[in-house]
Amino acid sequence: MALRSVDLRKEPSAESQEQNQVRRAAVRIRKEPIVVNLLSKLRQAPGVHGALVIDRDGMVVASDWPAEPEATTTGAVASGVRVVFEETARRLDIGRIQRCVVKGKDRQLAFLAAEQVLLLVLLDHSVDLKAADPALQAAIKAVNKRIEG
Numbered sequence: 001m002a003l004r005s006v007d008l009r010k011e012p013s014a015e016s017q018e019q020n021q022v023r024r025a026a027v028r029i030r031k032e033p034i035v036v037n038l039l040s041k042l043r044q045a046p047g048v049h050g051a052l053v054i055d056r057d058g059m060v061v062a063s064d065w066p067a068e069p070e071a072t073t074t075g076a077v078a079s080g081v082r083v084v085f086e087e088t089a090r091r092l093d094i095g096r097i098q099r100c101v102v103k104g105k106d107r108q109l110a111f112l113a114a115e116q117v118l119l120l121v122l123l124d125h126s127v128d129l130k131a132a133d134p135a136l137q138a139a140i141k142a143v144n145k146r147i148e149g
Contacts (some may be wrong), residue, residue: 003105035143037065042139047124049107053143054078054118061117062143073111078111079118085111101129119143 007096039051043064050065058079065071085097100111103125114118119140123129129136 005100026047035062036064038062038139038142042121042135045135047129048121049124049138050120052078052120052121054120055116056082056118066122074120078118082111082113085113110136112136114140114143117143 034105035053039053039062042048042051050071052063052065052071052075053061054075055061056079057075060071063071065074081111082097085100089095097111097113099113102111108123108125108127108129109120110119110123111131112121117140119136121136123132
């Protein structure tokens with residue numbers, strides 16, 4: 001078995017530095033009641049059963065989800081789904097994914113993408129996404145602004 005020497009003084013890549021900055025911002029935002037309040041208000045809307053913000057790694061940034069362990073699992077799975085959506089969009093050359101809706105038999109799940117985070121909203125079929133869109137877009141902008149700021 002050969003041993004390799006590693007230069008620990010090597011500067012981290014720009015991508016690595018950006019990922020670390022996003023992680024620090026995500027940790028900071030978890031402590032901000034304004035984001036949790038924003039999700040709580042969103043969840044109080046008729047037909048909304050949960051709201052969840054995750055970072056690019058699938059870590060929960062903020063949550064007002066039906067069950068907390070479920071939020072963690074949902075965040076991890078949603079992160080993987082986001083990768084699939086983004087890769088598909090790239091291959092089809094359709095531009096950046098802004099919104100995706102998965103309709104199930106009982107409910108629908110809206111994925112709203114921003115630069116650093118993903119907002120998931122669990123909704124009844126009765127919710128008109130076009131009517132709800134301004135509130136959803138405002139929520140994702142507010143969360144993204146907190147992370148960038």
